[in-house]
Amino acid sequence: MLYLDFNKLSGWQDIESVTACPNLFHCSFVNNAVTQLPGYRHFVVSRMPNLLALDDFMVTDEERIEEVSFGKRFRALAPHMRIVVPDFLEGLSADQHLFHLDVEIYKLKRLHEKNSPSIRIQALFRGFRQRIANQRYFQKKMDSVVFIQKMTRAWLQRKEWKRQLIELMKENNMEDLLLTGPQMELHRALQKIRGPLRMFMLRRRILRRKRIAAEMIQKWFRGYRSRKLAMINGLQLQKYPYMYFLEE
Numbered sequence: 001m002l003y004l005d006f007n008k009l010s011g012w013q014d015i016e017s018v019t020a021c022p023n024l025f026h027c028s029f030v031n032n033a034v035t036q037l038p039g040y041r042h043f044v045v046s047r048m049p050n051l052l053a054l055d056d057f058m059v060t061d062e063e064r065i066e067e068v069s070f071g072k073r074f075r076a077l078a079p080h081m082r083i084v085v086p087d088f089l090e091g092l093s094a095d096q097h098l099f100h101l102d103v104e105i106y107k108l109k110r111l112h113e114k115n116s117p118s119i120r121i122q123a124l125f126r127g128f129r130q131r132i133a134n135q136r137y138f139q140k141k142m143d144s145v146v147f148i149q150k151m152t153r154a155w156l157q158r159k160e161w162k163r164q165l166i167e168l169m170k171e172n173n174m175e176d177l178l179l180t181g182p183q184m185e186l187h188r189a190l191q192k193i194r195g196p197l198r199m200f201m202l203r204r205r206i207l208r209r210k211r212i213a214a215e216m217i218q219k220w221f222r223g224y225r226s227r228k229l230a231m232i233n234g235l236q237l238q239k240y241p242y243m244y245f246l247e248e
Contacts (some may be wrong), residue, residue, distance in 0.1 A: 001101065003085065005030040012040040012043065019047035025105055026053040028085060040075075057081045063117050070117045081115060083108070 010033035
């Protein structure tokens with residue numbers, strides 16, 4: 001931002017060097033004789049493509065684009081295009097001046113965007129394109145959600161049908177029809193070994209019962225023999241093999 005108000009700038013050569021600065025956003029030559037020259041604003045604006053405001057008015061698209069009119073709303077030097085030049089604040093540090101400068105540049109850019117039909121058209125077009133992109137994005141997400149829901153419902157339905165079919169097969173003793181290839185081979189193998197396995201288990205139970213009976217017989221015989229030996233030893237029958245009983 002450059003303010004050269006109340007100077008003795010009277011010709012094009014006096015501001016030629018200023019127009020060579022590409023990074024100026026606001027230039028002011030108020031109360032200089034050069035502002036009274038015909039084509040003054042066109043001369044400055046055409047040589048400074050980044051200029052947003054000249055003197056006390058915003059630079060409009062009508063001044064940059066020849067033979068174009070956007071109506072009273074965007075007309076150059078209109079009262080609503082006037083800007084307020086901030087006063088210089090004394091007693092501030094360099095960092096504070098830079099901060100205020102950044103704030104003024106930000107305000108100037110937003111005001112230029114608001115009063116530039118080309119920028120507003122570009123913003124509308126970008127917004128339209130972004131909305132279309134967002135619509136496509138969310139439509140894609142919605143299609144993905146619908147697809148997932150469809151696949152989930154189909155999986156749940158198949159699972160329910162399978163459960164009902166298994167129950168029906170169980171009622172009719174036809175469960176083997178639902179088995180896969182490996183499961184069918186395992187089922188057939190179990191059917192082949194089921195008979196011998198039953199015979200093996202039956203023989204095992206019979207042998208166990210015989211063993212229990214033999215153990216009971218042995219236990220009874222040992223008890224009987226122990227009682228008999230105890231009686232023989234008690235009566236000393238080995239020493240006196242004969243027993244005499246007195247008659248009454």
